[in-house]
Amino acid sequence: MVKVMAVNAGSSSLKFQLFDMPSEKVICNGLVERIGMDMGNFTIKHDGEKKSVEQPFPDHGVAVDALLKALISEGIVKELSEINAVGHRIVQGGAYFADSAIVDDDVEAKVEELCDLAPLHNPAHLIGYRAFKKALPGVEHVFTFDTAFHQTMDEASYMYALPYEYYTKYKVRKYGAHGTSHKYVSEQAIKLLGNPETSKVIVCHLGNGASLTAVKNGKCYDTSMGLTPLAGVMMGTRCGTVDPSIMPYLCEKTGMTPQEMLNVYNKQSGMLGVSGISSDARDIEAAYNEGNERAILTSNLYARTVAKYIGAYFVELGGCDAIAFTAGLGENSSYIRDLCIKECSEALGVKLDAEKNAIRSDQAREISAADSAIKVYVIPTNEEVMIARDTVRLLGL
Ligand code: AMP
Numbered sequence: 446m447v448k449v450m451a452v453n454a455g456s457s458s459l460k461f462q463l464f465d466m467p468s469e470k471v472i473c474n475g476l477v478e479r480i481g482m483d484m485g486n487f488t489i490k491h492d493g494e495k496k497s498v499e500q501p502f503p504d505h506g507v508a509v510d511a512l513l514k515a516l517i518s519e520g521i522v523k524e525l526s527e528i529n530a531v532g533h534r535i536v537q538g539g540a541y542f543a544d545s546a547i548v549d550d551d552v553e554a555k556v557e558e559l560c561d562l563a564p565l566h567n568p569a570h571l572i573g574y575r576a577f578k579k580a581l582p583g584v585e586h587v588f589t590f591d592t593a594f595h596q597t598m599d600e601a602s603y604m605y606a607l608p609y610e611y612y613t614k615y616k617v618r619k620y621g622a623h624g625t626s627h628k629y630v631s632e633q634a635i636k637l638l639g640n641p642e643t644s645k646v647i648v649c650h651l652g653n654g655a656s657l658t659a660v661k662n663g664k665c666y667d668t669s670m671g672l673t674p675l676a677g678v679m680m681g682t683r684c685g686t687v688d689p690s691i692m693p694y695l696c697e698k699t700g701m702t703p704q705e706m707l708n709v710y711n712k713q714s715g716m717l718g719v720s721g722i723s724s725d726a727r728d729i730e731a732a733y734n735e736g737n738e739r740a741i742l743t744s745n746l747y748a749r750t751v752a753k754y755i756g757a758y759f760v761e762l763g764g765c766d767a768i769a770f771t772a773g774l775g776e777n778s779s780y781i782r783d784l785c786i787k788e789c790s791e792a793l794g795v796k797l798d799a800e801k802n803a804i805r806s807d808q809a810r811e812i813s814a815a816d817s818a819i820k821v822y823v824i825p826t827n828e829e830v831m832i833a834r835d836t837v838r839l840l841g842l
Contacts, residue, residue, distance in 0.1 A: 447842045448472065448527055451829035453534040454573035456565040457481055457653050457681065457724070458773075459508045462829040463521070463528070466837045469830055473521050477508040479725070489515050505569050509576035531577050531586045532836035534828055536566035536622050536674055538590030545593070545835035548574065548586040556588065562673045563622070565654070565683075565711055587836040589828075594624030597664040602761075605671075619676075621658070621668035623650045626771060626826040631660040633809055633824045634769040645762040647755055650826065651781065652772030653681035653724065657751065659758035667761050669754050675710060678750045681724035684714035685750060719743045726774045726781060733780070744784055752788030759793060767820040768795065776825050779803050782812070786821060794818030 446465055453460040462474040475489035485502035488495060489512070496519070502508045516522050532545075537559045546552050553571070560567040574586060595603075603619040604612065611617040627648045634646045646660040655678050658668040669677030671686075679685040687710075696706050709718075717724035720743040722732050732740035759765045774781050779802045786797050796814040804810070806823075813821035836842070 447529045447837065448522075449833045449836050449842070450528050450531045450577070451534075451832040451836070452531060452573055452577065453828055453832070454505050454508075454566075454569045455653060456569060459505055459512070459573065460829065461512060462833070463516075464830070464833040466833055466842065469833065473516070473519075474829070475512070475515075477502055477512065480505060480508055482725075487511055487515070489519065491519055491521050505572040506576050509573055509580070513577075513580050525581050526583075528581055528584060529842060530584060530836050530840055531574075531581065532832035533570055533574050533577075533586060533588050534591065534625060534832055535570050535588045536591045537563035537620065538588075538592040539620065540616050542588075542590045543593060543596055545587055545589040545832075545839055547839050548588055552588060562620070564673075564707075566622075566674060585840050587832070587839050589625055589832045589835050591622045591624040591626075592620045594628040595619075595621030595658075595665045595668050598667060602667040617672055619668070619671045621656070621665070622670040622674040623654065623656045623658075623772075624665070624668075625828040625831045626650050627656075627658040627660065627665065627668070629827050629831055630769050630771045630824045631658070631663065634660075634767045634822055635663060637809065637811065637822055637824075638766055638820065641766070644767075645765050647758045647762070647765055647768045649751060649755070649768065649770050649775055649785070650772045651678075651751070651770065651775035651778075654683065655680045655685075655751075655772070655774070657754040657758065659762050661762055667758060675707075678754060679719070679747055680715045681726075682712050682715045682717045684710045684718065716743050716747065719746060726778050730778065730780055744781065747781065748784035748788050751785045755785070755789050756792065765793070765819050767822055769822045769824045771824050771826040776807075776823055777805070782821075782823070795821060797821060 449464045449466050451462045457480050459477040463472040465472055473491035477487045479485045480502045488497045539559045541555045630648045631646050635644050643662050648658045650656050654674055656670040659666040675683050676686050720729055720739045722728055729740050729743055733744050770782050789795050796817040797812055798814045801812040807825055809824040811822055
């Protein structure tokens with residue numbers, strides 16, 4: 446029996462699943478949430494039992510230590526050496542990686558080099574990787590890159606309207622992110638559609654980071670994130686795409702450097718920046734329900750930016766068979782799904798079934814009304830199983 450740990454260290458969360466391979470049975474799984482916030486939450490599920498601990502997790506290193514300690518204390522493994530391999534989700538693989546890779550010094554150095562392009566993610570992935578490497582000496586690691594699925598975009602989708610030499614000299618183009626999730630969710634959506642020969646699917650991955658992807662016949666056609674995961678829709682703390690002239694204007698007004706302003710774009714914008722309340726959709730929803738004006742604005746702005754991409758991708762794909770919601774907000778936040786679809790419904794004839802939308806479940810499900818012109822699904826993402834599969838494939842386990 447081979448045990449593979451699949452790790453997904455996000456900007457404010459660390460998800461993990463320990464797989465028995467090749468059966469793909471999940472031995473245990475869990476989540477550390479709200480990393481870097483005042484109070485965090487650690488949940489681990491094993492043998493049908495769920496345990497949660499509330500404590501602060503100042504950084505990802507502390508979260509990994511807590512997880513490994515829990516594996517022993519819960520009796521999930523006797524020794525950490527029972528874990529044969531670890532696969533890690535990596536947001537940015539740049540032009541270096543068209544497939545997952547076995548980690549060596551060169552691969553690690555390239556991921557480090559790419560931190561500039563994914564400042565909230567690649568550093569977190571590397572902290573997670575190094576903590577696991579230290580705790581599990583002798584175990585091999587595989588990196589699975591979010592950019593790989595987006596390699597099928599054509600030039601008209603991935604180029605920027607900048608001088609062409611910035612592309613040839615500096616490789617400035619759209620790489621996208623969340624590709625492993627978009628691949629998994631679009632595959633599931635196509636299955637739910639009954640495996641038609643041709644398909645047009647829009648995947649809305651709405652988590653703390655958020656991106657939309659237009660998927661034509663199972664292949665990525667366009668995606669909302671860009672050179673970095675800062676582009677596209679507004680997110681928990683990221684602004685998404687804004688007028689590029691705002692940067693020099695605000696640097697002049699505030700006296701901040703471009704790097705400091707970029708930090709504001711990445712860490713103090715999005716839901717947090719607009720609401721002044723929190724980056725977490727649960728806090729925004731609570732304030733929205735109390736009639737807080739900034740929470741209402743935040744929710745409406747969020748829904749409208751998502752709807753704009755849905756509209757754009759509807760045009761690019763030449764129609765749409767299904768819209769699939771996934772990730773933290775996409776899977777759990779019925780009010781955000783409702784607001785997003787309402788923004789699209791007059792133009793696209795897409796409608797939710799309010800009762801189905803309100804159901805809480807961890808199963809893939811349809812939530813559209815019977816007379817909706819487009820099917821709408823909630824599909825829990827499973828980047829971890831994709832990572833475990835690649836880890837086993839590359840290491841020949
Ligand atoms: P992710 O990056 O996919 O882990 O998503 C994390 C985000 O999902 C959190 O910051 C929350 O905003 C959101 N989220 C998680 N659970 C819920 C929930 N039950 N209701 C609303 N939003 C949620």
